[in-house]
Amino acid sequence: MVKLVRMTQPEFDEFLQRDIREYAQENIRSGYWDETGALEKSRREHKNLLPDGLATRNHQIYTIRNEQDSPIGVIWIKVDLSSQKRPSGFIFDLEIDEQYRRQGYATQAMLELEKIAAGLGLKYLGLHVFAHNKTALTLYEKLGYSVAGLNMLKEIP
DSSP states (O other): OOEEEEOOHHHHHHHHHHHHHHHHHHHHHHTSSOSTTHHHHHHHHHHHHOTTGGGOTTEEEEEEEOTTOOEEEEEEEEEEOSOSSOOEEEEEEEEEOGGGTTSSHHHHHHHHHHHHHHHTTOOEEEEOOOTTOHHHHHHHHHTTOOOSOOOOOOOOO
């Protein structure tokens, strides 16, 4: 069984650099961004989301640890309690290190996050998934997530 542990500053520093690169690549692969400038755009978006880094209000970033207490991934959520009728969280990132994938850790991490969310009084969890990421789509559907909106893109020759 996994546990979610609040990320340390050194873990955050490493995570942020990796996440900036990966988010840029995902947007390029999806056709949203051009390769030129994608890395800088990703840096700006991360800075806007996390202006105070790990201490940014309403953002919780966890290191996912396995049974041996080894770090195996990351999960990042923003908590929004501004609506009493719809207190919710938004999952910005879930990543399992490659050597630990396909072993059930992502499912376990999501279920642990649901426990944390319930403890915070959240009624909903949302997330975004790039359409080309079939593994993630399958995971989220299996966990009961459904499509709330859909962006579509067509390249014009």
